[in-house]
Amino acid sequence: MSLRIVLADDHARMRGRVRAALEASGCDVVGEGASAEDAVRLAVEHRPDVALLDIHMPGNGIQAARGITKAAPEVVVVMLTQSAEDDDLFDSLRAGASGYLLKGTDPATLADTLRGVLDGEAAMPPRLVARIMDEFRAPAKRRFARRSVAAAKLSAREWEVMQLLGEGLTTDEVSKRLFLSATTVRVHVSSVLKKLRVKDREAAFRLLREE
Numbered sequence: 001m002s003l004r005i006v007l008a009d010d011h012a013r014m015r016g017r018v019r020a021a022l023e024a025s026g027c028d029v030v031g032e033g034a035s036a037e038d039a040v041r042l043a044v045e046h047r048p049d050v051a052l053l054d055i056h057m058p059g060n061g062i063q064a065a066r067g068i069t070k071a072a073p074e075v076v077v078v079m080l081t082q083s084a085e086d087d088d089l090f091d092s093l094r095a096g097a098s099g100y101l102l103k104g105t106d107p108a109t110l111a112d113t114l115r116g117v118l119d120g121e122a123a124m125p126p127r128l129v130a131r132i133m134d135e136f137r138a139p140a141k142r143r144f145a146r147r148s149v150a151a152a153k154l155s156a157r158e159w160e161v162m163q164l165l166g167e168g169l170t171t172d173e174v175s176k177r178l179f180l181s182a183t184t185v186r187v188h189v190s191s192v193l194k195k196l197r198v199k200d201r202e203a204a205f206r207l208l209r210e211e
Helices: 010-023 036-046 061-071 086-096 105-116 124-138 156-165 171-180 182-196 201-208
Strands: 004-008 028-033 049-052 075-081 099-102
Touching: 004 036, 010 028, 010 105, 028 036, 028 049, 036 049, 049 061, 049 105, 061 086, 061 156, 061 182, 075 086, 086 099, 086 105, 086 201, 099 105, 099 171, 124 201, 156 182, 156 201, 171 182, 182 201
Parallel strands: 004 028, 004 049, 049 075, 075 099
Antiparallel strands: none
């Protein structure tokens, strides 16, 4: 099956490698961009099968995913990124991405992976699947125990940030709700992880939900 693809990444060399691999596998790259704005515009203009997006490009790929999902909902969004951070993974999925691939993925397998996504298959490295399973198993909207030992270690602002993230809001949504920058939200999350001595925010959520 020949796929029509829009590719957005601010690294021209990376775009070139990905485009070459896709075209070698019979795909048609109908548009290339270097920013979130480019990605949304090209997706709306060309209505490809797949929009393949970097996260850390001007305007942010997660915002592009959200914009494409809203403006061209028939386009399947897949992230192709270097980031294995929980924030980026979960925020991408909440923004409408159907797949999350790391840039270490073998380029020769990329086209088949994207075809699989269109057929309803998961597109995610195995080491990230466990994080999704942890999130699924956790009581998503159960409120944290404010009097827990873990909660006592946090500042009031850190508590607010983690509570909203635990309720399913994205980093950008929390920043807007609390009138903070997304960077500040991430700083608060990093501080919480350090205080609770855990590696990721899902582990922090589990501690904060303990009575």
